[in-house]
Amino acid sequence: MTMEVRAPSQSVVVSIPILHYDDTESAKASRRQLKEAIYTTLFNMNVPAVCAINQATLALYAARRTSRIVVNIGFQVTSVVPILHGKVMRKVGVEVVGLGALKITGFLKDLMQQNNISFESLYTVRTLKENLCYVAYDYEAELLKDTRASSDAAGEGQFTLSRERFQTGEILFQPRMAGVIQY
Structure with missing residues (x-):
């Protein structure tokens, strides 16, 4: 049995990894470019709504919290992300260590x-x-x-x-x- 999802009837939440801890203009531009590419692709599939949220924030929401420090041990890197009221505190310091x-x-x-x-x-x-x-x-x-x-x-x-x-x-x-x- 196969099931089909009708794209025009389903909103999509996309998780985006925190790739860098710096907030340089090129890092911001890179994040914007990634989000725009995702949005364009999904809207071309007639998805009615898209929301891109970083993985750390999604993990925190899954734990029914909005403020904590999230440690994400990935395959190649570990990120430590302070989040206050659902917002990543980049100025306080997001750390990405090449240790996964x-x-x-x-x-x-x-x-x-x-x-x-x-x-x-x-x-x-x-x-x-x-x-x-x-x-x-x-x-x-x-x-x-x-x-x-x-x-x-x-x-x-x-x-x-x-x-x-x-x-x-x-x-x-x-x-x-x-x-x-x-x-």
Whole structure:
């Protein structure tokens, strides 16, 4: 069974990622150009109404909030976006760091290799990251604890991680640990 949506009867909300944290004229022009291209395409499809909202604001609205700091960990970058009453506070400081899920998984892979933990695929490392890793409330205190935990990885058996579990997430707060330098 196929379903068709009649474009002329449906309004569209488009989410737009925050691509840059600066508010230079070229950044503003780039955002405007992107929105105009989206609007033009959708209006050519006879969509009656279009609203473009950045992803951080949509995430906040989904949580039924209008003011908070939204942290969005994407595939290649992490953005930290302060929002007050539904408006992105660019002047306060939106931060976009070149540290996303791919880099975090790569960092865990490096830690595992340093500790002679063998694996066959990056998928296994990602699975372990998702099942075992966490962000420590107090990194220094966590170093003193026994944090060993185990998890099965499909087709590769059981893996046990210890400090890697919280060191992986710590690069969000100390990017230099993973070789990411902030300016």
